[in-house]
Amino acid sequence: MHNIKIVLIQTFHPGNIGAAARAMKNMGLSNLVLVNPVDFPSDEATSRAGQATDVLENATVVSSLEEAVQDCQLVIGTSARDRTITLPALTSQQCGEKLVAEQQSGKVAVIFGRERMGLHNSDLKQCHFQLNIDANPEYPVLNISQAIQIVCYEVFKAGQKQYEPQIEAYPLNDDLNRFYDHLESSLTGSGFIKPSHPGQAIEHLRALFKRARPTSKELQILRGMLSSFDKE
Amino acid sequence: MHNIKIVLIQTFHPGNIGAAARAMKNMGLSNLVLVNPVDFPSDEATSRAGQATDVLENATVVSSLEEAVQDCQLVIGTSARDRTITLPALTSQQCGEKLVAEQQSGKVAVIFGRERMGLHNSDLKQCHFQLNIDANPEYPVLNISQAIQIVCYEVFKAGQKQYEPQIEAYPLNDDLNRFYDHLESSLTGSGFIKPSHPGQAIEHLRALFKRARPTSKELQILRGMLSSFDKE
Structure with a gap:
């Protein structure tokens, strides 16, 4: 343990x-x-x-x-x-x-x-x-x-109980924090978040993604999605 | 007691x-x-x-x-x-x-x-x-x-035998489906999904958001986020 x-x-x-x-x-x-x-x-x-x-x-x-x-x-x-x-x-x-x-x-x-x-x-x-x-x-x-x-x-x-082995791989906290930073920067870039009036949107999105708890693979897809928006 | x-x-x-x-x-x-x-x-x-x-x-x-x-x-x-x-x-x-x-x-x-x-x-x-x-x-x-x-x-x-009443408002399935359509269209617009080879990304994102079960308020934020990307 x-x-x-x-x-x-x-x-x-x-x-x-x-x-x-x-x-x-x-x-x-x-x-x-x-x-x-x-x-x-x-x-x-x-x-x-x-x-x-x-x-x-x-x-x-x-x-x-x-x-x-x-x-x-x-x-x-x-x-x-x-x-x-x-x-x-x-x-x-x-x-x-x-x-x-x-x-x-x-x-x-x-x-x-x-x-x-x-x-x-x-x-x-x-x-x-x-x-x-x-x-x-x-x-x-x-x-x-x-x-x-x-x-x-x-x-x-x-x-004292038996558990099924876990099959999904989950990202480290470090990787998650990088994703949240990326999300914030993409949304600032797109104008959804205005640095002068940031509001609570990023906090709500954080809560949503925490609840979903992305697997490593899903986090990769989310990062790819953000990168595709960044390039526009 | x-x-x-x-x-x-x-x-x-x-x-x-x-x-x-x-x-x-x-x-x-x-x-x-x-x-x-x-x-x-x-x-x-x-x-x-x-x-x-x-x-x-x-x-x-x-x-x-x-x-x-x-x-x-x-x-x-x-x-x-x-x-x-x-x-x-x-x-x-x-x-x-x-x-x-x-x-x-x-x-x-x-x-x-x-x-x-x-x-x-x-x-x-x-x-x-x-x-x-x-x-x-x-x-x-x-x-x-x-x-x-x-x-x-x-x-x-x-x-303890009592359970908390549910207080959050959740969106209708219809609203969720409109969000998924919006997500797919935004990701197609950004080039992340290629119509000729759509792949599985949208299915993975669907699974992620289903798991998170967005509240009505969170869904509104997600729609706003997509609209901000669309405008770029």
Whole structure:
């Protein structure tokens, strides 16, 4: 399961990093990625990690979310809140099943946001799906290490089942970002997007394509389509 | 769900009591029972409870497990270890389903043991079932508040029977077909599709957009995008 990355953005309390490492190891996961942690390494993290200090020691520290997920074919963002432009939503169980199914063919990631702020809209741009953890609507905000525990638990449960091998090839996040850039530049070239009043069209198109989740072959066709328009 | 009691025995770290209260409230539970807590009430518990201080304030403190569960018709003990005297075993999911089913007719309880010792055999004598949380056999010992989170999460899942009403407006099939015709004509105009060798590109794009299932608003954007390319 080393292809499954648990990504934490700007974690404030080092205890939460330690608790996350323990929650991961309890469920058989080991690949922890920290984006700009406020205090790491720290004694508090080590103490809360229990016997999962190996997960902490092997954690990768990076300076941007983009860097954390650039080699991933599937990126799922965890969010307690509704957004104006939503991604396709998964339950925790669906999230676990999807991660386990797809880690057979490449790297996959689940992202957890800052303790008080969650994920920003700019973080969600890197994501293909949004995970909404089932919770009490009157107080749906879980401690980050508890949210990680639930996701890792669902991964463990899903790992005990058998899955059909995945046959479709999916592009890396990097390739998708290049496609979105290309789309924006083509639409600017055609006059559909006016740099002075860009509006929300590109965001809506992004949401649509994320939902469709193009295969590598389909992305190639989409790039070809844009190039044919560019040449006019 | 007030008929479902979460019972903690001799909890050592007050932070774990606070985290348990939050985990409970996040999943819609409120009935916390503490058997001989080492340090309670405490600032640390209150701080870790987040917005679940009401669960702490209403917690019942008792001096024996027997007292804690005397009015319960179902008592489930959580254990990471095998015992010489084993009870019928439940998974977390079965535990959640059983608690939800039986709380309709009376009080039910799940018991969590001491941080380092778990449940004693004398505690298990009060139980009807044993819960074994699915976990990595190399490190199956979860932090107590994380174990509580998983159980409460499964209770919440078991209690959910409602589905969100659909709010998005979707286009008629007729409108979709007009979009596909428009797409084909734009791509023919741009030279991407050659009438003499049309190939499969349009079929692949159709499959992609069907999968995405554009909303009415998104379809309008897609039509606008094509029109902008047509004008070039």
